[in-house]
Amino acid sequence: MPKNKKQQVTAVPERRGELLATAAEVFAAQGYNATTVRRIADEAGMLAGSLYYHFDSKESMLDEILSTFLTELWQGYDAVLAAGLGPRETIEALVTESFREIDRHRAAVAIYQKESRHLAELPRFGYLADSQRKFEQAWLGTLERGVAAKAFRADLDVRLTYRFVRDTVWVAASWYRPGGQHSPEEIARQYLSMVLDGIAVRE
Amino acid sequence: MPKNKKQQVTAVPERRGELLATAAEVFAAQGYNATTVRRIADEAGMLAGSLYYHFDSKESMLDEILSTFLTELWQGYDAVLAAGLGPRETIEALVTESFREIDRHRAAVAIYQKESRHLAELPRFGYLADSQRKFEQAWLGTLERGVAAKAFRADLDVRLTYRFVRDTVWVAASWYRPGGQHSPEEIARQYLSMVLDGIAVRE
DNA sequence: ATCGTTCCCTAACAAGTGTTTGGTAGGTTA
DNA sequence: TAACCTACCAAACACTTGTTAGGGAACGAT
DSSP: OOOOOHHHHSSSOHHHHHHHHHHHHHHHHHOTTTOOHHHHHHHHTSOGGGHHHHOSOHHHHHHHHHHHHHHHHHHHHHHHHTTOOOHHHHHHHHHHHHHHHHHHOHHHHHHHHHHHHHHTTSGGGHHHHHHHHHHHHHHHHHHHHHHHTTSBOSSSOHHHHHHHHHHHHHHGGGTOOTTSSSOHHHHHHHHHHHHHHOSBOOO | OOOOOSGGGSSSOHHHHHHHHHHHHHHHHHOTTTOOHHHHHHHHTSOGGGHHHHOSOHHHHHHHHHHHHHHHHHHHHHHHHTTOOOHHHHHHHHHHHHHHHHHHOHHHHHHHHHHHHHHTTSGGGHHHHHHHHHHHHHHHHHHHHHHHTTSBOSSSOHHHHHHHHHHHHHHGGGTOOTTSSSOHHHHHHHHHHHHHHOSBOOO
C-alpha cells in the first residue's frame, strides 16, 4: 500500500512540473531531436544525469508533455461538442477554445506541430494518431453539418476547407506570445471574422 | 585555367541534383537533425562517406536545397510584384504562385517550415531572415494597399491577417502531394475564395 | 544517533554522429 | 600503353549522444 506523502497530495510533484515546462520550451525552440538532455539540464540549473532521477528517459518527458496537453485539449473540445450548438456556433466555440489552449500550452502545441507526424508512427505515441482522427471527425463533421444547414457555402471543398482552418488555427502557436498585444479571445474573433466573412469588402 | 568538361556544360552535375532531391525528401520527412548522413546515403544506394565526394558537409546540402528553392521562389514573386496589379489581383497572383512553388518544391518548403526559425540565427543561413523580411514586406504591403483602396476590410488587424494568410498557404506543403486530386491552381482558387469571401453563407 | 527519503553530482559507458583518409574499379583522353 | 578523372568503397577518426551506477549532502522522522 503506497504511502501518501504530503507532497504527493498535490497531483504532480512541483519540481517535476517545472522541469517539464523548461523541457517543453527547449523542445519547442530547437526541435525534439536537436535538443540534448544536457541542454535541458543546463536550463534547469542541474546536470544531465540528474534529470533521470525525475524521468525515465528523454522520450518520456516528451510523452508527458504531449499527453498532458492533449488531455486538457479534449476536455475543452468535448465540452464544446456536447453543448448542442449549431454548426456556426460550434466552429466559433472550437476556434476560441483552440486559441485558449495555445495560450495555455504554447510550447506543447509548437512541439505537437513539428513532431506529431513522425511521432505518431511510434507505438508509444499512438494516441497522437487517435487524437488526430477525433480532431478531423469533430471539425469535418461540423463543417458538413453547416453545409447541410446552409450555414456554410456548398461550393467549397469541405475537406480542403477543413485543412486550411485546422492549420491556420494551430500554426498560430509559432508566433503567439502570451501576454502580448492580443488576447486569445481577440485573436479568435479576428480569425473567425476572416474565415467566416472573408477579407474582401462587399459591394 | 579550369577545363570545360562536356558534363559540366549542364549547369549542375546530374548526380548532384539527384542526391539533393533524396536528401530533401529525408530531411522533410524526418527533420534535419534527426536525419543521419548514413540514412541519406542508404536512400541513394551508397555509403555515408561517398556523399562527401559531392558535398562539403551535411549542412551544405541543406543550404543548397533551401537557397535553390528561395531563388526560384523570388523569381516568381518578383515577377508578380513587378506586374503592377491591383491589391486584390496581387494577392491572388501571390497565392497562386505560392501553391505552384509548393507543387515544385514540396520537400524544400516542408523543411523551410520546420527549420527556418532556428536556422535563421546561424550566419550561414542569414538569407533566410532576409527572405522573411522581403516576404513580410510584399504581403503586408499589398494588404495595406488593399485596405487603403477599400478592396479589403478596414476593421481587421492587418498584421494578424497577414500571419493567418501566410501560414495557411505554406503549411499546405505538409499535406499536399503532387499528382493528387487537386492541382495547385485549383487549391489556390479554393483558398482565395475562402479568404476573400469567407465560408459563411451570405444572407 | 540512526534511518530513510529526496534530490542532486561525479564519472563513466556504449552507441551513434559527421567527417576524413586512402584506395580502387572503370571509363576517357593523350 | 600510360595518365587521368569520376564516383564510389572501406575503415577509421574525434566527438556527441542518451543513459547508468554509485555516492553524498540535507533534512525530517523515529
